[in-house]
Amino acid sequence: MSESHLDDQMLITRAQSGDKSAFNALIRKHETRAYQYAFRLTRNPEEAADIVADGFVRVYNALHNFKGQSAFTTWLYRILTNCYLDVRKKDKSKLTTSLESVLQTPDGEVERQIEDPSASPYEDVERNVRETSIEDAVGLLPEYQRAMIVMYHSESMTYEEIAAALDLPVGTVKSRLNRARISLRELLVRDEELFRI
Amino acid sequence: MNQEKAREFFSAYYEGVLEGGLKQSLEQQLKTDATLQADYVAFVETIGHLDMLKNEEIEIPIYLSDRIASRLEQVQAKPKFGLPVWTSWIRNAAFAGLAVAAITFALPLFHSDKGTSTSGYSGSGAVDQLVFKSEGSDVILNYQPNGRKTIVVSSPVTNKEIQRFNLDGQRLQSPIQNSLASPAIFKVEVLGDKNSSLVAVPGTSTLKAKVGDGTIQDLAISLAGHYHVPVVVEAGDVTHHVTWNFSSSDPLAAATQAVSNDGFSVDQRPGGLIKILDR
Numbered sequence: 001m002s003e004s005h006l007d008d009q010m011l012i013t014r015a016q017s018g019d020k021s022a023f024n025a026l027i028r029k030h031e032t033r034a035y036q037y038a039f040r041l042t043r044n045p046e047e048a049a050d051i052v053a054d055g056f057v058r059v060y061n062a063l064h065n066f067k068g069q070s071a072f073t074t075w076l077y078r079i080l081t082n083c084y085l086d087v088r089k090k091d092k093s094k095l096t097t098s099l100e101s102v103l104q105t106p107d108g109e110v111e112r113q114i115e116d117p118s119a120s121p122y123e124d125v126e127r128n129v130r131e132t133s134i135e136d137a138v139g140l141l142p143e144y145q146r147a148m149i150v151m152y153h154s155e156s157m158t159y160e161e162i163a164a165a166l167d168l169p170v171g172t173v174k175s176r177l178n179r180a181r182i183s184l185r186e187l188l189v190r191d192e193e194l195f196r197i
Numbered sequence: 198m199n200q201e202k203a204r205e206f207f208s209a210y211y212e213g214v215l216e217g218g219l220k221q222s223l224e225q226q227l228k229t230d231a232t233l234q235a236d237y238v239a240f241v242e243t244i245g246h247l248d249m250l251k252n253e254e255i256e257i258p259i260y261l262s263d264r265i266a267s268r269l270e271q272v273q274a275k276p277k278f279g280l281p282v283w284t285s286w287i288r289n290a291a292f293a294g295l296a297v298a299a300i301t302f303a304l305p306l307f308h309s310d311k312g313t314s315t316s317g318y319s320g321s322g323a324v325d326q327l328v329f330k331s332e333g334s335d336v337i338l339n340y341q342p343n344g345r346k347t348i349v350v351s352s353p354v355t356n357k358e359i360q361r362f363n364l365d366g367q368r369l370q371s372p373i374q375n376s377l378a379s380p381a382i383f384k385v386e387v388l389g390d391k392n393s394s395l396v397a398v399p400g401t402s403t404l405k406a407k408v409g410d411g412t413i414q415d416l417a418i419s420l421a422g423h424y425h426v427p428v429v430v431e432a433g434d435v436t437h438h439v440t441w442n443f444s445s446s447d448p449l450a451a452a453t454q455a456v457s458n459d460g461f462s463v464d465q466r467p468g469g470l471i472k473i474l475d476r
Contacts, residue, residue, distance in 0.1 A: 010404075012379070035255070049261050057268050057324075061272070177208060178207060
């Protein structure tokens with residue numbers, strides 16, 4: 001029987017003991033699922049493959065610390081999500097002004113408005129919905145919301161599994177997912193003529 | 198309840214987990230607020246479309262495995278101040294588990310009482326024979342040599358030597374412990390002897406998996422991890438492939454079921470130690 005059919009914990013135990021074939025079997029067993037998750041986050045094959053490769057490097061470096069308190073897949077999702085967020089953080093750091101910076105005004109705090117020469121998210125949505133692609137619309141959500149939407153709706157993870165993967169309380173996951181769904185809906189209804197659902 | 202607050206409960210309401218009072222309040226609001234009602238209808242439609250995301254077919258690029266492999270190779274090639282290279286990782290991982298054992302191996306009790314006496318371990322009187330006894334989840338290795346002998350403890354996975362005992366008639370008594378979460382496995386042999394023993398020592402956590410397949414060596418690790426008992430294998434072919442199902446709460450029964458049709462026998466020693474032998 002192929003090693004990829006072996007139980008994760010067995011493979012991990014063997015890999016922790018230095019069995020390289022067990023580590024390779026672990027990769028073979030999970031690379032497809034890892035790639036699908038990464039692709040759903042990035043919508044970019046090259047970027048997704050890089051995230052998966054970096055993710056397995058992190059798994060490799062930290063495997064001896066893995067104590068099996070959560071499922072390996074939950075741990076892998078956490079690592080992949082962190083790889084994805086790190087890539088996005090690097091992209092953002094190229095901007096001279098933070099998109100998240102806040103201006104203090106006499107009326108309180110307002111988000112800094114930054115002129116973006118590229119198409120607005122809504123223009124992007126308009127373009128994307130012409131292709132009737134809800135996947136692309138998901139791609140316009142902020143990273144954390146996107147990760148949660150993908151985990152719940154594409155990967156069929158439970159709230160508890162998402163909470164474990166993102167190291168957040170279950171209640172926070174639920175409220176943020178609700179907000180993500182509403183945000184997505186708001187993005188989609190910008191032009192119902194184009195996106196008829 | 199205003200519209201914004203009401204929207205916070207859309208998911209819970211949709212999933213049918215909104216508590217009584219809030220549910221009633223939201224339903225009342227939905228009845229009287231057409232905008233909110235339209236929002237909720239649109240929300241439900243969105244959920245429906247989101248649930249179709251899982252049907253999306255994603256093509257796996259043919260270069261994916263190569264990219265993972267080459268990235269791992271890059272890590273191996275880096276100097277030690279960076280990410281650990283594979284070999285040092287092996288050393289760290291294997292020896293993290295085995296270090297504890299190595300420490301205890303380093304403090305064995307040597308008894309100068311040559312000959313066949315010896316008490317305190319099962320099989321007393323057994324000369325030139327490796328004897329293992331369990332103490333909780335630890336294993337005590339006993340060996341009474343007849344003359345000069347060398348005992349070598351190594352990792353059967355990496356084949357790296359962990360500890361070597363040069364004996365000149367003294368009786369060796371050494372604990373094998375594992376303070377890691379995962380079970381650890383050791384190979385113990387007397388240099389010059391044809392046979393060796395594998396010793397699987399449970400870690401601090403319990404392996405949950407009940408069903409599996411692999412070699413006799415894998416079975417020993419799984420038994421130790423699942424039932425939290427030490428396992429000793431004294432068999433000629435530890436690479437023999439077997440399948441197991443730990444549905445029984447009794448490790449002896451589970452081990453017997455796994456190997457009984459494959460030319461092995463199993464017994465359980467005082468203290469719980471499981472022994473797998475050639476029949």
